[in-house]
Amino acid sequence: MTTIETAAVIGAGVMGATIAAQIANSGTKVLLLDIVPKDAKSRNALAEGAIQRMLKASPAPFMHNKAARLIEAGNLEDDLERLADVDWIVEAVIERLDIKQDLYRRIDGVRKTGSIVSSNTSTIPLATLLEGLPEGFSNDFLITHFFNPPRYMRLLEVVSSGATRAEAVKAVSEFADRRLGKTVVTAKDTPSFIANRLGVFWLQTAAIEAAERGIAVEAADQVIGRPFGFPKTGVFGLLDLVGLDLMPHINASLSKALPEDDPYQNSNRDFPILKQLIAEGYTGRKGKGGFYRVNREGGQTQKEAVDLRTGKFSPVTKPKLAAITEAGSSPRALLEHDSEAGRYAAAVMVPTLSYAARLVGDAADTIADIDEAMRLGYSWQQGPFELIDAIGPAWLAERLEAANEPVPPILQAARNASFYKTEGGELKQLGLDGAYHPVVRPEGVLLLSDVKRSGSPLLANESARLWDVGDGIACFEFTSKANSIDDKLLMLLDEALSLVEANYTALVIHNEGTNFSVGANLGLVAEALKSGGHEEIGKITALGQQIFGRLRTAPFPVVGAPSGMAVGGGCEILLHCDAVQAHAETYIGLVEAGVGLIPGWGGCAEMLHRWQTIGRLPKGPMPASARAFELISVATVAKSAAEAKDHLFLRPHDRITMNKDRLLADAKERALELAKDYTPPKGREYRLAGPSGRAALDLAVQQVRHQGKATPHDVVVSGKLAEVLTGGDADPLDTLTDDMILELERECFADLLRTSATVERIEAMMKTGKPLRN
Structure with a gap:
């Protein structure tokens, strides 16, 4: 059985260094190597400099600065032979085939038998990388495509060849899952794999259509943004974040690699404004700006956006688009809206969703893999097939037929049904064979969303629910806006404590929201203050103290399982738990001083x-x-679960889960451990x-x-x-x-x-x- 206990990363650029940082975040020693720079005082200068920059970077690549001690800097001339002691070698050098293949030959000459080598490439096919290399090397080689920044982006696309040992794929996948916190998606050896293949098509289509239709940058980002569950950056804000200067290279690479009849070729049209911005030094956020910039002339700070027709910048406006207001939360209503915004939305989203359907069987085997890749790689709230289900597969097929465009086979199969369905409490996905197959979770993964498909809550109101998650463990879930804490949530928690005491072994407090809890519902506080309701707020304060106190002294163990922000009251509920099983990316703190209060x-x-x-x-x-x-x-907030231990928001015995999908299962296991010989505090x-x-x-x-x-x-x-x-x-x-x-x-x-x-x-x-x- 191949296991990974040590690692090396070759290439100390932004991606290589931050991949090394995430490996170190897992508690694994990692060797970071790069070339010896000319005239440098230290032969390890590139790797050493990368480590020092990461210690100062924001957002921080390290979950705790002590993780940096696990990275050892070296160089490819003096330290290449040290790869003989390493289980997994990650190559993250420049995207040039000749340089990569030369490096692989050098690695193969020193690595130990059975060690795994992977490339972080996103543009060169696996088959091309392996051309002319020994069979023994091919057996141990695969692609592990990390997304930037590796600490925060959960997606890892894994690509293997027919020659790759199954054991090597399994070892890397399990290490990435359990130790690095990645959701591993199996991609086929096709251009740009899954997320970037679809994501670049989407971005390119949205940008070109906006330019050709004369849609303002701000309006385009409003339309192709939150109405579809996409990040608030929209399209042009995301392009600025990625880097405008990268887009021509990515587009050229995809255009060269894809066949002439691929729909991407039509979206890769001339985009003069992009060339102009790059020529003028507007390369995105890493430079002086991109489609957006901050103008600091005259001592004033003003955000500006470029006019896609003239190339001139002007102050950002936030147009109120009737199409978005009238469509509300319905993407289909926006796509059907008889307006410039509605037509623009359809011009972008109809081909994007159709292209996603074409990729099934080409870039990935299943719709679930493509959905996962877009949720985690591009931060879409729903994957493309979940979006099609929300819009209506028949509607999309009819729009394509009306435009004389082909309907992809899997969309045709879903036309009078859906891509997903729940059957017997199990989530199933439509396959290319026209049948539905279970969406398989990795062993040890327990999702509350799956629990909710198979039954009804034990207790519920509009702010919280209580679920049976098996083995005598109940799970209390926040369901209020932003998971804020209000009187309804407190009252249901009080009721839940009684029910658990009578019928269950332990309680886990967990939800799958973006944030565990942002604290007390300030909106209710503000409304009460307007009407002079100090007495009412006082009652809620006393109620919260009473129920949290009851939580702490309950005759059964309580385990908090947070992820994301857990601040104010969200932090206080965790402070009253017997133990906390925190996702690594949990940001805990008592922030009441920021609103003029104390805990x-x-x-x-x-x-x-x-x-x-x-x-x-x-x-x-x-x-x-x-x-x-x-x-x-000073309203301190820990920037990771590891840092929360420094402040005692988490205690030494509290545990950390790297993979968010494993958080509930780990918390449940911890609750069962505590229940064996439990004594209330x-x-x-x-x-x-x-x-x-x-x-x-x-x-x-x-x-x-x-x-x-x-x-x-x-x-x-x-x-x-x-x-x-x-x-x-x-x-x-x-x-x-x-x-x-x-x-x-x-x-x-x-x-x-x-x-x-x-x-x-x-x-x-x-x-x-x-x-x-x-």
């Missing part, structure tokens, strides 16, 4: 307890208070510094204020936070209980809500999504 659902008490008991701090009543104050007062006691400690913290804040780093209201908020964290009027010899700290939390939370500055912060956050510095 009000037990967050202060939990952070105090953690820093007093497991934080490596000097003994005494003040160090834990000071550390918790430091974190909460006891009440806690605190000895805090009292008024003298608060004075010390107030003094520190005043110093920051004098430096111009804190606003007047920051001082007020910090003062209330200091009051809670030092125990109010308590004497350092007094013993405080959880209830006493919670009472202080409620009182100080209520005091801040009565200030006009906090109300202004809440209103500003609701309006702009950004904290107000008042």
Whole structure:
């Protein structure tokens, strides 16, 4: 059985270096090699420089800076023979066949028997890469196409040949899945594989149609964006992100590789404005701008967009398009809208979805693989076949026939049915044979979406649901907008705790949203404040404390399983769980200070307890208070689950799952482990510094204020936070209980809500999504 314990990456450019960083993020040692630069002081300068740049980069390639220690820099002249000790070698050098093949021959001369070699290429076919190379090398060679940036983009396209050992494919796929957090999609050895083949067609079609129809950049991005579940960047914003200078090379490569009758050839029309922008140095976000730019002339900062007809820039406008407003959440209504925007949408999406259907059997074996590739590689909320099901396969087929375009066979098969259906609680997909086949999940993957297909919730309201996920484990799911916490969610959680106590072994708190929870529903808070509902907010604060306290002391284990943002109240619910099984990309923090508040659902008490008991701090009543104050007062948010352990948002015994699809299964397993010998936690006691400690913290804040780093209201908020964290009027010899700290939390939370500055912060956050510095 081939296993991967060590790795090497050859090529310390952006992709090679960041692939090495993700391998290091998994806890695996990795050797990073590149050429020896001329006249460099260090022969390892290219690899060393790449590591140093990544430590400063944003977004960060490393989940924690300590991961950088697992990367060893080297060079191809002095360290090539060290590849003999490596299990997996990733080639990420320039896209030139001669350079790659020369490197493969050198690698083959030193690598150990059975080691795996893969290329990160996205433009050169596997068969071409292997031409003239030994059979033994071909047996161990495949393509592993990572998407940029490798830490954050979950898609990995794997391409193998008939000569590739099945064991090698399995070893790389399992390592990528479990250790790197990738969703592995099997692609065929066709030009640009799956995601880029369809994605480039989509982008090229959208850009050309906008230019030829005279559609403004801003309008095009509104139409070919959120109405179809695409990223808010739209088309031109995404092209700026990718890099305009890359597009001609990608287009030329695809045009050369694809047959003359491929629909891509028709979309690859002349695009003069692109050539003009590149010639003028507008290469996208990595340069001075692209289709969008930021104009800083005259000391002002203004975002501008290029006119696709004239090439001149003007201030960005956000046109209100009736087609989008009237279509609402229906993509089909937008495609049918009798307007310039509707016709543009149809001109882009009809050929794009038709092209997706043509790729089944060519670029990939199944529609599920193509959908997965577009969801994860291009951040589409739905894959193309899920979109066709939403629009109507018959409608799309009829539009193609009306335009005298061929209807792809699989679309014809779905014409009077659908591409997906649920049968016996199982999701099935349409195959090229016209039959439906199960969508197979990798072993060990448990998705809440699959659970929901096979039954009804145990409890439900508009903000939350409770599900049976098997083996005596229940799962509490947030379903409110942005998974925010409101009174309905709290009440259902209270009901769920009773039901689990009576009928289940343990509880997992998990959802499959983009974010675990953004905290309390500020919209409800703002509405209550407008009507003078301070008393109502006070009741919700007390209710949250009571239910979260009940969560912490429940007679069964509770495991939180977050992914994405878990801030404010979302963080507080995790702080009250017995254990957390966090997805690696979980961003946890207590951010209430940003809206002029302090944690009000037990967050202060939990952070105090953690820093007093497991934080490596000097003994005494003040160090834990000071550390918790430091974190909460500046609304610290951990930038990964690994970093969350530094702040004790996660504890040493909390675990991290790299692959989001495995999160629920891992959390369920953790809950079953805890249930074997479970004893509920006891009440806690605190000895805090009292008024003298608060004075010390107030003094520190005043110093920051004098430096111009804190606003007047920051001082007020910090003062209330200091009051809670030092125990109010308590004497350092007094013993405080959880209830006493919670009472202080409620009182100080209520005091801040009565200030006009906090109300202004809440209103500003609701309006702009950004904290107000008042």
